[in-house]
Amino acid sequence: MQSPLGDRLYRAVTTVCAAAIPVVLVLLTAVVVRAAWPTLAAHAGELAFGTTWDVPRKQFGALPAIAGTLISSLIAVVIATPLALGVAIFTVDIGPRRLREPVSFLVNLLAAIPSVVYGLWGVFVLVPLLRGTIMPALLPLxxxxxxxxxPAYGxxxxxxSLVLAIMILPFIASVSREVLRAVPQTQREAALxxxxxxxxxxxxxxxPSARSGLIGGVILGLGRALGETLAVAMVIGNRHAMPDSLFAPAYTMASLLANEFAExxxxxxxxxxxxxxALLLLIxxxxxxxxxxxxxxxxxGMPGGRSS
Structure with missing residues (x-):
């Protein structure tokens, strides 16, 4: 058996490790809010609802960036969710056992690809495909x-949105797979x-039993999409204006920060x-x-599920 001193030391170390994460989060939030406070105190309304971003005139309306962030992320979720849910169902209930693990591995591998690679793929493959083929075909609509x-800018x-959909697909699929596995096997056997x-x-x-968890996985993917920076900045066009169509260049909060913070x-x-x-962090x-x-x-809520 361990000595009482060893128990106390182990408890202290684990407590410090557990407390470090919320402490870092609080410090990060405090630093961001402190640096943002002059604008939040004096121009919060203009920041949230203004549409003009003019640095020399000190006009900082971030509504186009906010709208671009939300719209692109929501479209990405709408595209990625059916694919991710299909992958999760295939790897848990439908697919042959010999294919479940390879498919899961390949889907999870998408999460390991750096965002700059997705951005380069978007610039050299997706954007030319959209500009030369897909957009001209859809313009009559x-x-x-x-x-x-x-116009079909590219x-x-x-x-x-398409790049984001591919990037968040493994996150939604992974959570959905674990949620489906949490459904008791007895329910499947009873139905059979x-x-x-x-x-x-x-x-x-x-x-039906996994509905809440699946929704949680989708929202988790939405959170991942909201903060994506580099890949989005490379393909979205970076125009600070309210987007009036899916073919229009737009802006996001993350790409706004990436493009202007160094300058x-x-x-x-x-x-x-x-x-x-600070607004992006809060969302x-x-x-x-x-x-x-x-x-x-x-x-x-599951029968036999954990209560803590």
């Missing part, structure tokens, strides 16, 4: 659907005993950028907290 109006809101097919088992017995030469400009960073934290709560809600 612009007379009916305003989302497809405008770098655009839809290009950023009643004569249900494998798809009916998934549709009627598995998915911020005045305290006012730097404070405005830090205010944008990301709220999204991730909500996602974690939903994922844990599944495990707690």
């Amino acid at each position: 612009g007379a009916v659907v305003p989302l497809f109006r405008g 770098p655009s809101l839809i290009a950023a 005993a009643l004569g249900a097919t494998r798809w009916e088992v998934v549709r009627d017995a598995v998915l 911020a030469s005045s305290d006012v400009h730097l404070s405005a950028l830090m205010a944008v960073a 990301t934290l709220l999204v991730n907290v909500l996602a974690r709560w939903l994922v844990q809600h599944v495990a707690i």
